[in-house]
Structure formats: structure tokens, C-alpha cells
Amino acid sequence: EVQLVQSGAEVKKPGESLKISCQGSGYNFTNYWIGWVRQVPGKGLEWMGIIYPGDSDTRYSPSFQGQITISVDKSITTAYLRWSSLQASDTAMYFCARQGKENWSDPWGQGTLVTVSS
Amino acid sequence: DIQMTQSPSSLSASVGDRVTITCRASQSISIYLNWYQQKPGKAPKLLIYGASRLQSGVPSRFSGSLSATDFTLTIGSLQPEDFAIYYCQHSYTTPFTFGGGTKVEI
Numbered sequence: 187e188v189q190l191v192q193s194g195a196e197v198k199k200p201g202e203s204l205k206i207s208c209q210g211s212g213y214n215f216t217n218y219w220i221g222w223v224r225q226v227p228g229k230g231l232e233w234m235g236i237i238y239p240g241d242s243d244t245r246y247s248p249s250f251q252g253q254i255t256i257s258v259d260k261s262i263t264t265a266y267l268r269w270s271s272l273q274a275s276d277t278a279m280y281f282c283a284r285q286g287k288e289n290w291s292d293p294w295g296q297g298t299l300v301t302v303s304s
Numbered sequence: 305d306i307q308m309t310q311s312p313s314s315l316s317a318s319v320g321d322r323v324t325i326t327c328r329a330s331q332s333i334s335i336y337l338n339w340y341q342q343k344p345g346k347a348p349k350l351l352i353y354g355a356s357r358l359q360s361g362v363p364s365r366f367s368g369s370l371s372a373t374d375f376t377l378t379i380g381s382l383q384p385e386d387f388a389i390y391y392c393q394h395s396y397t398t399p400f401t402f403g404g405g406t407k408v409e410i
Contacts, residue, residue: 223348231340231348231393236398248399290338290393292349292353293350
């Protein structure tokens with residue numbers, strides 16, 4: 187079974203750094219792009235960026251470029267989403283998802299809730 | 305960036321109704337259009353990819369189509385478990401933006 191398992195919920199203060207993870211299993215991890223999506227509570231889905239584990243090729247949405255870093259460690263089949271300095275506006279649920287042949291997203295991880303509050 | 309305009313933003317329907325949701329791209333995206341269903345507290349679930357291809361395991365009452373510049377998700381006969389939020393997303397070129405969502409309510 188293809189599965190993506192994300193790290194647990196986080197509570198952070200503004201200005202702190204954070205890295206959340208997404209571990210893939212049940213497929214050849216290096217052959218499929220992994221994407222990240224943000225969902226602010228009560229709002230819609232926002233596409234953040236994707237990474238190809240085979241060569242770490244990364245594409246960011248202009249809305250998130252410079253605010254986040256997407257990385258991967260293919261030795262442990264895990265993708266990461268990192269912030270160097272969190273803001274309250276980063277409070278959201280973050281999902282990872284495997285990208286299909288034409289970049290549809292399936293399956294999805296269960297989500298990681300990030301809360302940023304002083 | 306390609307903008308995705310989804311309509312309506314919400315709709316009320318009854319079990320057994322035929323429901324149609326529309327998505328329009330700000331420029332040509334060929335057939336690179338996907339539909340997702342999201343229930344409260346859950347991750348989105350892929351329903352349709354490539355505009356009209358049904359994802360494995362998704363009931364056949366869900367279908368997708370393209371007419372001129374409009375992509376359509378149709379639920380042939382609404383079931384109680386279909387009350388959710390539906391999103392379109394293009395995957396033509398990055399960023400792969402989502403539509404604003406359609407909430408299907410009783």
C-alpha cells in the first residue's frame with residue numbers, strides 16, 4: 187500500500203524555526219514528485235511546491251518562495267518542509283501528497299497542524 | 305500564474321440530486337485538471353484526474369468533463385457521504401493552483 191505519514195502537530199512561537207516531515211512507503215520513493223499544500227483553518231487549499239527525490243529538483247509557488255524550504259532525504263524516504271522564522275500567519279494544516287504521472291496528488295498524508303502563537 | 309475559478313462556492317442539494325460543479329482556468333491547461341473531495345478534518349481525496357479519468361476506487365456516480373473552457377464535476381445521484389467540499393486543481397505548469405472550493409450541503 188502506498189502511504190505517506192506526516193510528523194505530529196507542532197506549537198511554536200513567532201520567530202522560531204520548524205521542520206516537518208512526510209515519509210513515503212510502499213513505492214519507489216525516488217521516482218515520484220512529492221508536493222506540499224497549505225490549508226489555513228476554514229479556508230481552501232494552497233499549493234506550496236514540489237520536490238523530486240531522485241535529484242532534489244524543487245519548484246516553489248511564487249507565494250511561498252523565500253518563505254519555506256522543501257528538501258528530501260531519499261535514504262529514509264522522507265520529504266521535509268522547513269521554516270527558518272515562523273509567523274502567526276503560518277498557522278495552518280500542512281499536507282504532503284505524492285504526485286502522479288501528470289501531477290495529480292494521490293495519496294495524501296494525514297496532515298500536520300502547525301500553530302504559531304506567542 | 306494560472307488562476308482557477310470554481311463555481312458555485314456553495315450549494316444545497318438533497319440525496320438523489322444531480323450536482324454539477326464548474327471550474328474555469330485563466331488560460332489553456334489542456335486536460336490537466338484534477339478534482340478532489342475533502343471532508344471535515346480529513347486530507348483531500350483524488351476523485352478525477354486528467355479532466356475525466358476516474359481514480360481507482362471512486363464510485364462511478366462521479367464524472368468529469370471538459371466543454372470549451374469549462375471543466376465540470378458531476379455527481380450523478382448525490383449520496384449522504386458526498387456532502388463535502390470539492391476542489392479543482394490544474395497540473396499544467398507550476399504553480400499547480402487550486403480553485404476556491406465548492407461546499408456541498410444538505
